[in-house]
Amino acid sequence: MTTKDLQRSLPLFRDFLDRFTPHLVVDKRTESRKDRAEAYLRGLLLDAESTKTSESIALKVHGDASQVRMTQVFLGQSAWADEPLRGELISWVDAEIGADDGILIVDESGFPKCGDQSVGVARQYCGATGKIDHCQTGVFLAYASATDHTLLDERLYLPEDWATDAKRREEAGVPEGVVFRTKPELALELIRTVGPKVRHGWVTFDEGYGKDPAFLSGLEELDERYIGEVPKSFRGWLKRPDVEEPKSGPKGRPRRKARVKAGEPKPQTAEEIATALPASAWKRLRFREGTKGTQQAYFARIRIVVERDDLPGPEMWLVMERSCDQSPYVKYYISNAAVDGPLLEMVQAGHHRWPVEDCFLRGKQEVGMDDYEVRGWRGWHHHMTLVMMALWFLVLQKRRLGEKIQHGHDAA
Known part of the structure; x- marks a missing residue:
C-alpha cells in the first residue's frame, strides 16, 4: 500500500482504529497507546516490499530517530493486552464476512531466526525454508467464507526444552501458566476458544494434525464437523x-x-x-x-x-x-x-486450505509478518496481533473499494 492509498482510505483507517481503541486505552496513562498502535499499523501497511522492523517503522512513519526506542518499548514491553484486540477482530470478522458454511483452517508458519534467545526458537521443521531449521513456529487459525478470508488467532509453539527451562522462560517473559503443548493441542485450544464466536460449518487441516488421534477426538467432543x-x-x-x-x-x-x-x-x-x-x-x-x-x-x-x-x-x-x-x-x-x-461438499471443504496459505503469503510479503526483531513472549504476540489487524484492514479496504476476491487464488 502506498502513502496515497492510505490517505485515500484515511476515514476507513480512523474508523478501524476507533473500533480497537477501547481495548488499548483504559485510562489517562495509556492514551498514547492509540498513537503508537496507529503508527505501527501505518508502518506495516505502507510500502509492501520494505522491511518492517520497529526501527524502520519508526523512521518511516515519524521520520525521527528518537521514536525508535519508543516503538520498540510499545511492541516488546508495554503491558497492553493483545487478547481483547483479537477478540474484537474475531467479532468483526463474523459480522462482516461470517457465514454458516464458513471454514476454520488450522495451519502453522515458521519464522527463521538466528541465535537462541528468541522465545521458542529451536531446530525444527520450518515451512518458510522447507527444511529443519533454526526457527520459531506459530500455530494459526484462519477463517474463510465465500466472501473473503483472514487470520483470526494464533499461538506460539513453545518446545518442551523451552517450557521446562526456568531461566530461559524468565528471560523471555513466558507467563507462568504456559506449559508445553503439542501443535495439535494448540490448534485444538484455538478452535475451542474461537469456534463458538464465529459462524462456520467446517474445520480443515493438513496431515500433521490429521494423524493425531487426540486432535480428532477433541474436535468430535467440540461437535465440530471436519475434513482433513x-x-x-x-x-x-x-x-x-x-x-x-x-x-x-x-x-x-x-x-x-x-x-x-x-x-x-x-x-x-x-x-x-x-x-x-x-x-x-x-x-x-x-x-x-x-x-x-x-x-x-x-x-x-x-x-x-x-x-x-x-x-x-x-x-x-x-x-x-x-x-x-x-x-x-x-x-x-x-x-x-x-x-x-455430499461428496463434492466434502471435497471442496478439504481443499479449502489455500486461504490460510494466502494469509501467510500476504502477511509476509505485504505487512511484515516475519520482519519482527522482538525476542520476548509479549513482543511476539503484540506483533502478530497487529499483523492480523493489518491483514483485516486490507480485507475491509478491498471490500469498501468494491474489489472482487480471487476465490481460486493459488497461494505459494
Missing part, C-alpha cells in the same frame, strides 16, 4: 470388529484394557483400502476454479471404523483423491461428516 488430510498409514476397519472387555487372566490378574478379539481382521491402512477399490468407485470431480483453470481429480470414499488406541473408534468417511496426472499421486482425508453428506 491424513497420512497413507492412517488405519481403520471396513467392518467394526468385536472387542472383548478386560477379564482375569489364567493367574487371576486382570488385563488393563479391552482388546480386539482374536481372529478378527486387522485394521487396514488408507493406502491398502484405496488400492483395493474397484475402478468404478472413483469419480472425476471438478472442485475449484483457480487462476490456473478448473481443478479436478478422481475421488472415492468409503465408511471405515477408525482405529483409536488399538481399538475400534467412531465410524467415519475415508475420502481418497487421485490426481489426473500421468503419474498420479493419492491423498487421503478423514471426515466425520454425515453418512448422507
